[in-house]
Amino acid sequence: MEVLGWVGALSSRDFYVAARAFADNRKEFNSAFPPWNWVPSPHLSQLQQQQQGYLSLERICLPGSSKEDVNEENHTGEEKAYEPVDNATLVETSSPQACYYDFHIVYSDSYRFPVLYFRSYHIDGQPLALEEIEKDLPACSSKVLLESKWAFITQEVRIPQSPSQSKLKKKICSMNHAELCLPHNNGVNRT
């Protein structure tokens, strides 16, 4: 049903058009950054398949601030996993732990609006705590966060059932859909 009664609402088809345009736009104007990829939904009929899908941007690396390793248990001495001395292995100085973000822009049928889902994690799979994520938010979002925490960001927690659901997701409802949907708005590399 494409009848829209609300101001600012988007139809599913409009989302498809805008999302593709956004991704193409970004490839063209923001070529320094990794591109957004359109991922079609796999399980729908052929007819709908072209238009149903989401935008995906994965494994964005934020070089870390040194993460205090809360998982570091006191090892009782080093493991005697004997290996012959090997000069061919490069020994790297340990660098601060990076953290990674996966972003997905998904069309929400109930809100009739794009929703940004993201998850953040360290390289060993440990998800970031909310406090750590808040540090990574762009300046304008941090400001809004101070004022009204749950206005635009909320946390979705699900116990994983299957590979496709094995993700904790946090959700931002974008207040300004222009940022996401109007193709001529370039230079948008924040969400």
Add this chain to the structure above:
Amino acid sequence: MEGGNGKSILQFAPFQSSVDEGFWHRLSSLKLNKFGVDDSPVPITGFYAPCSQSQVSNHLTLLAESLPSDSSEESSLLAVSRGNRNRCFVPGIIYNTNTVEGFHALDKQGLLKAEAQKIWEDICSGKALEDSSVLSRFLLISFADLKKWSFHYWFAFPALVLDPPATLVNLRPASQCFSSEEAESVSAAFNEWRNSSLTADVPFFLVHIDSNSHATIKHLKDWETSQSADDGHKLLFGFYDPCHLPNHPGWPLRNLLAFVCSRWDLKSVHFLCYRESRGFADLGLSLVGEAMITIPPGWRNHGHVPNAVGWELNKGRRVPRIISLAKSMDPTRLAISAADLNLKLMRWRALPSLNLHSLSSLKCLLLGAGTLGCQVARTLMAWGVRNITLVDNGRVAMSNPLRQSLYTLDDCLNGGEYKATAAVNSLKRIFPAVEAEGVIMAIPMPGHPVPSQEEQSVLDDCRRLHDLIDSHDVVLLLTDTRESRWLPSLLCANTNKITITAALGFDSFLVMRHGAGPCSSSHDSKTEAENSLSADMSNLGLTDGDGGKRLGCYFCNDVVAPIDSTSNRTLDQQCTVTRPGLAPIASALAVELLVGILHHPHGIFAEGEVVNSSNSGSSEQPLGILPHQIRGSLAQFSQMTLVGHSSDSCTACCGTVVSEYRKRGMEFILQAINYPTYLEDLTGLTELMKSASKFELEWDDGTDEDDDDLVEV
């Protein structure tokens, strides 16, 4: 690092592991549902792709799909056998032990050797020619602690060791090694290779550039046919390089060199480390180099397996890694964070002044675990209260589960579980993080005289009740008789505890908060000392420090002392027979009233407010008005808010009674229990009755005595 002929030793950047949280979830699920105590090794699949950013290396990644599927899942999801351009499949194996000791005791040297042997056999047999990804075979050992939701693990990427090590002749960015024509052709060839689903996931290949600068990418098995008489041709061994470093190739090159030198006996190997950016070949990032190899003597011997290295270092140390996922996997923790989030949303949305901390740290004592008690406990938990004690000496009866929402049929069997115990178990099943305690105890009651042999145990119960009330912040009187509320009311008045009473009639209810005790003041003790007159008056219980009157308790309106209300009654008069809808209503109001007190700046000293048209909709407090008493009638579907002040002759909370208790303690209690008329004498009620009856002859129908509703509930 200097090699034998003055050239430097070729140093490889180790492979790095990356594990998605979903992998741990799937491993846990498999361990619980499928593997059980079976700790035999399980084949898994790793994924990697060439480096795609100049600042960060790529990793060998494990996802949920790396493990075989849990049998309960739909196997139709992603039954992909081929990789794609972002995912080369790499075979691996996992040894998941049953204990942490087992994990540490694994023969790591032996396991690494076993995997190295597989690689060597694949090289010797030619399998590596057909499926080159076997050159990057890996090993994972792990221990999944499914109680604490933490995972110990250690990756090994076996690399066959060349002894003496390969030396580096030169290593430069690919763009510096090709002419611009060659570079263009190479890029185009790579993009075609990467875009074709047949070749995109093949991580080892040949780069052939003929004398016309035309480049083609071929499979390794085409090496022999690629030899040609064309002098100007270049043939490079290429591989997807996960590493980003400008001066070092990535780990997969090690086994490629071992393969090349053992299979084709080459002394000098030209190689290309393929890296890309933004989906296209990046010849500035990619490296081209030449290495000199000396084939180790033992390698020609049949059956000899080369040494291998490859255990992943953890921040430079040769120790395993540990990850704790309790926060995101432990169902109890998930329940806690979901509940907290719910309350926080309420706080953001509607009630910014909601004090969640005061609710979560509140210690609630519920006297009675029946119809009212069960419902109150549930509603308290919904408000975030986590510390609940239930006192009840009864057992769950067959009719109880229908009206008492914490019990089920199982609690009634075999004579019935004790209510206090069953209620606590039920609360924990609903929300495991609750700190609930059950106390099986009867509350001593006036009018139920105590035989001398039981005196000691009754006194013990009194003391126990005193201690319970002392150690909690809030007391809720939810018992089923009037007299059972007397002692708790007195003890609460004595210690100035926030007290809520809920009581049911057949189709009417009363929910009220007791006023402050007689020996309290809303001022600080400093101020009290300064104003000794008002302090004296406070002590007499006539006024509180403000000069206003204290609010009353449950007994303030009564002109008779509590007596035995259960004997000599018919069955329907003995049990509280009420309309079923009543208890949930009263319980809910009791909890909401409590939350209101906790958020009022004056707390227990807050004045009683009533509903009237001037304050409907716009009240001073965010939660609305704070009544003293709510009396409701189901027959009318109506509710009234009332205010009643304390009575100086109250048998439970007046100054006389409280000071008598303070003076004589348990002796006083026992006397009140055994001789209910004692209380009437003490408080002057006896006198009041006598003087009231004197007036009977002169009764004049026109006047209303008082506004208070004297109906007993």
